[in-house]
Amino acid sequence: MEKLVGYKGDALKILEGANAQVGDVIKIVRDGESYEGILMPRYELADDKHIVIKLKNGYNIGVRITPGTKVKRIRTGARPSFKLPPAPKGDPALPRVAILSTGGTIASRIDYRTGAVHPAITARDLYAVIPEVSERANVEVEVLFSLYSENIHAPHWTKLARSIARRIRSGVDGIVICHGTDTMAYTAAALSFAVQDPPVPIILVGSQRSSDRPSSDAAMNLINAVYAAGRAPFAEVAVAMHETTSDKATVIHRGTKVRKCHTSRRDAFKSINVPPIARVEADEITMLMRSYRKRDRRRKLVLRPKFEERVALIKFHPGLNPRIVDWYVNEGYYGIILEGTGLGHVGSSLYKHLRDAIENDLIVGMTSQCIWGRVNMNVYDTGRDLQAIGVIPLGDMLPETALVKAMWVFGQTKDPEEAKELILKNIAGEISPKTYF
Amino acid sequence: MEKLVGYKGDALKILEGANAQVGDVIKIVRDGESYEGILMPRYELADDKHIVIKLKNGYNIGVRITPGTKVKRIRTGARPSFKLPPAPKGDPALPRVAILSTGGTIASRIDYRTGAVHPAITARDLYAVIPEVSERANVEVEVLFSLYSENIHAPHWTKLARSIARRIRSGVDGIVICHGTDTMAYTAAALSFAVQDPPVPIILVGSQRSSDRPSSDAAMNLINAVYAAGRAPFAEVAVAMHETTSDKATVIHRGTKVRKCHTSRRDAFKSINVPPIARVEADEITMLMRSYRKRDRRRKLVLRPKFEERVALIKFHPGLNPRIVDWYVNEGYYGIILEGTGLGHVGSSLYKHLRDAIENDLIVGMTSQCIWGRVNMNVYDTGRDLQAIGVIPLGDMLPETALVKAMWVFGQTKDPEEAKELILKNIAGEISPKTYF
Numbered sequence: 001m002e003k004l005v006g007y008k009g010d011a012l013k014i015l016e017g018a019n020a021q022v023g024d025v026i027k028i029v030r031d032g033e034s035y036e037g038i039l040m041p042r043y044e045l046a047d048d049k050h051i052v053i054k055l056k057n058g059y060n061i062g063v064r065i066t067p068g069t070k071v072k073r074i075r076t077g078a079r080p081s082f083k084l085p086p087a088p089k090g091d092p093a094l095p096r097v098a099i100l101s102t103g104g105t106i107a108s109r110i111d112y113r114t115g116a117v118h119p120a121i122t123a124r125d126l127y128a129v130i131p132e133v134s135e136r137a138n139v140e141v142e143v144l145f146s147l148y149s150e151n152i153h154a155p156h157w158t159k160l161a162r163s164i165a166r167r168i169r170s171g172v173d174g175i176v177i178c179h180g181t182d183t184m185a186y187t188a189a190a191l192s193f194a195v196q197d198p199p200v201p202i203i204l205v206g207s208q209r210s211s212d213r214p215s216s217d218a219a220m221n222l223i224n225a226v227y228a229a230g231r232a233p234f235a236e237v238a239v240a241m242h243e244t245t246s247d248k249a250t251v252i253h254r255g256t257k258v259r260k261c262h263t264s265r266r267d268a269f270k271s272i273n274v275p276p277i278a279r280v281e282a283d284e285i286t287m288l289m290r291s292y293r294k295r296d297r298r299r300k301l302v303l304r305p306k307f308e309e310r311v312a313l314i315k316f317h318p319g320l321n322p323r324i325v326d327w328y329v330n331e332g333y334y335g336i337i338l339e340g341t342g343l344g345h346v347g348s349s350l351y352k353h354l355r356d357a358i359e360n361d362l363i364v365g366m367t368s369q370c371i372w373g374r375v376n377m378n379v380y381d382t383g384r385d386l387q388a389i390g391v392i393p394l395g396d397m398l399p400e401t402a403l404v405k406a407m408w409v410f411g412q413t414k415d416p417e418e419a420k421e422l423i424l425k426n427i428a429g430e431i432s433p434k435t436y437f
Numbered sequence: 438m439e440k441l442v443g444y445k446g447d448a449l450k451i452l453e454g455a456n457a458q459v460g461d462v463i464k465i466v467r468d469g470e471s472y473e474g475i476l477m478p479r480y481e482l483a484d485d486k487h488i489v490i491k492l493k494n495g496y497n498i499g500v501r502i503t504p505g506t507k508v509k510r511i512r513t514g515a516r517p518s519f520k521l522p523p524a525p526k527g528d529p530a531l532p533r534v535a536i537l538s539t540g541g542t543i544a545s546r547i548d549y550r551t552g553a554v555h556p557a558i559t560a561r562d563l564y565a566v567i568p569e570v571s572e573r574a575n576v577e578v579e580v581l582f583s584l585y586s587e588n589i590h591a592p593h594w595t596k597l598a599r600s601i602a603r604r605i606r607s608g609v610d611g612i613v614i615c616h617g618t619d620t621m622a623y624t625a626a627a628l629s630f631a632v633q634d635p636p637v638p639i640i641l642v643g644s645q646r647s648s649d650r651p652s653s654d655a656a657m658n659l660i661n662a663v664y665a666a667g668r669a670p671f672a673e674v675a676v677a678m679h680e681t682t683s684d685k686a687t688v689i690h691r692g693t694k695v696r697k698c699h700t701s702r703r704d705a706f707k708s709i710n711v712p713p714i715a716r717v718e719a720d721e722i723t724m725l726m727r728s729y730r731k732r733d734r735r736r737k738l739v740l741r742p743k744f745e746e747r748v749a750l751i752k753f754h755p756g757l758n759p760r761i762v763d764w765y766v767n768e769g770y771y772g773i774i775l776e777g778t779g780l781g782h783v784g785s786s787l788y789k790h791l792r793d794a795i796e797n798d799l800i801v802g803m804t805s806q807c808i809w810g811r812v813n814m815n816v817y818d819t820g821r822d823l824q825a826i827g828v829i830p831l832g833d834m835l836p837e838t839a840l841v842k843a844m845w846v847f848g849q850t851k852d853p854e855e856a857k858e859l860i861l862k863n864i865a866g867e868i869s870p871k872t873y874f
Binding site: 153264268319320321341342404 | 587620768784844
């Protein structure tokens with residue numbers, strides 16, 4: 001894979017047939033014409049119909065494969081023409097930041113200036129492609145996984161939390177985690193509960209640029225995340241992404257209060273019900289939230305890395321089959337987070353089933369599919385009925401955060417009373433004491 | 438219920454014991470003191486510990502019930518002291534608007550000026566409490582249900598659609614539907630598919646003011662909805678709610694592109710991925726959307742009021758149990774709408790189960806839990822894999838709209854090929870041809 005990085009389908013087949021690898025000098029013969037040059041790597045999103053070579057004149061060209069196209073390896077080559085710089089020596093005046101990579105667009109596209117793809121990045125790669133990073137921190141890079149984020153769940157959260165704790169105990173001034181954006185907010189919430197009271201910032205960063213067009217999305221956010229991890233005055237689990245669609249500033253969101261709210265925009269991530277923690281722009285950090293956990297190197301973090309995945313998220317909607325609740329009970333689930341309507345409601349057809357679940361010692365918590373605002377189950381009969389059944393209002397906790405928190409809670413205890421207490425305890429700013437907006 | 442409207446618990450019990458009803462003159466004896474006056478109705482959200490009477494001097498007082506409190510009916514009374522105006526004669530110059538009531542805060546609190554509660558409103562009630570309505574249209578009111586909206590689902594959608602069709606065929610210039618806000622967007626989507634090509638506007642309106650404090654929320658939106666229903670140039674199913682938190686303007690959202698995005702704010706409803714259709718402010722209608730279905734009294738509406746509720750909405754999240762898909766297949770479901778992450782992804786642990794569902798002739802459609810933006814399943818391997826399995830990308834359709842549409846589709850046909858074609862057909866603006874934001 002690494003040998004022919006980025007190639008797939010027809011292009012991969014023809015290159016494998018020629019026993020070529022990236023860096024080799026090859027000759028492509030197509031429709032009577034021939035092209036000679038160094039085989040270049042491709043983006044992970046490239047099509048499977050082109051082979052890219054660097055010609056002697058220095059230009060890269062893509063040669064489209066047609067039936068009958070032939071490829072011949074001329075010689076085992078010089079490696080691709082870009083050179084990694086020597087490993088940086090480290091400036092003792094700079095903070096120490098650990099970068100943990102889990103995969104996602106940011107980890108694979110990070111080399112936006114060279115056009116090369118390294119699914120697994122190293123500190124040297126990073127310095128090579130984003131030299132600005134080396135001016136902001138002495139970084140140490142660890143590749144934990146190389147996963148699309150939709151495949152990251154509890155076991156990965158546990159491993160990440162342990163790695164974070166290890167790095168922090170080794171004395172770093174901050175942590176940056178490269179992560180796919182799809183489930184980055186879920187992981188941020190998970191780490192907020194698994195790594196409590198961190199002495200330094202733990203900042204997840206991703207990239208929304210998924211097409212092949214050039215973009216500094218990944219670079220700016222990574223540079224700003226590294227800068228903030230090393231120097232910002234807060235010490236929380238957070239997410240760093242574009243503030244707007246322009247490449248002006250990165251905002252840093254609290255890990256329990258952030259949500260991906262657009263499929264493709266660079267400013268897809270939004271703080272919900274609270275302001276962002278901070279803005280980073282041109283090496284200047286502006287705090288936007290008044291109350292945050294302060295950086296304090298002497299504080300000992302509390303590592304609680306276990307999760308229990310038998311927690312359900314049920315989004316209520318007209319026509320929802322209430323027997324879905326019974327199914328989760330029969331599957332041995334410990335908790336159910338409801339994404340109710342409005343202030344925290346579900347249709348009365350669910351009552352009986354929720355009552356059964358609660359009698360079976362499941363914890364049932366209520367959040368709102370509105371996303372913004374907070375549940376208030378004292379206003380209407382429906383809310384009062386649900387509370388009488390034993391459904392717990394979860395304030396302004398996001399449904400996704402409540403789900404992850406419940407998974408974490410049942411990783412700590414299986415006792416329903418303890419679990420109930422823990423789910424209502426404000427651990428990492430997941431419940432706002434007041435409504436901001 | 439009507440006799441003692443708004444009373445419940447202890448207060449209801451003691452009044453029933455005295456055989457009293459609203460409007461009667463009663464005497465309350467409590468702790469040696471006695472209070473005499475006309476029994477007043479209460480808000481639906483009032484507590485169960487007070488009885489409200491209007492004293493001779495015209496003031497209303499609430500008497501708290503204590504143990505030993507006694508109530509005696511003095512005489513069958515004058516009805517409550519506010520008088521309904523004579524039924525309006527109807528100004529032939531005004532448009533004819535039908536108001537269909539389904540319940541919700543707007544229908545029960547509509548009498549914000551008198552303090553009286555009428556769960557079932559009539560045209561006369563309406564004129565009495567919001568006389569501005571009579572200056573804007575000749576209204577005819579029909580009470581269809583009196584339900585919290587979380588209990589409104591497919592059978593109610595069908596009944597509503599039939600009532601709308603009947604009223605439109607009888608020649609009204611527009612329809613206004615009073616509806617609880619919790620599921621108003623679901624109903625709006627349902628009616629968009631059930632009543633196609635309407636010749637006149639069909640506007641749902643609700644109220645976010647749920648506490649007892651006075652508010653003109655219901656009044657402004659209802660006045661503006663009636664005005665727009667009678668005169669606006671568009672003919673679509675729409676939702677009319679506050680544009681901002683101030684009582685300045687009502688915006689009208691397309692029924693398939695609107696979502697309740699805040700639990701309590703008056704501007705909770707937002708148009709997603711498109712601008713609102715129009716703004717109504719001080720009897721002026723400003724069109725905000727360039728492309729909309731025009732009002733045309735000669736056009737014949739197409740009534741397709743049937744729905745099939747065996748359609749599931751599965752929101753993907755880390756740790757989701759993939760066997761939930763099998764459960765729906767076993768329950769005889771016809772379709773599954775996935776609320777995937779990002780551009781339309783789910784974890785690879787679901788692939789096998791989705792493949793089985795599709796082999797069992799279920800339709801599986803993909804939407805995004807990001808809410809804003811549109812799915813694009815050609816960018817990453819995950820999206821391509823899911824398409825290869827047979828998952829259908831649903832563009833920028835909201836998950837809730839896609840769910841309701843699928844329910845409607847399977848109300849029309851059980852044939853998977855026909856259903857697939859229908860779900861991808863843009864029927865009521867549910868798929869935007871381009872991305873606005």
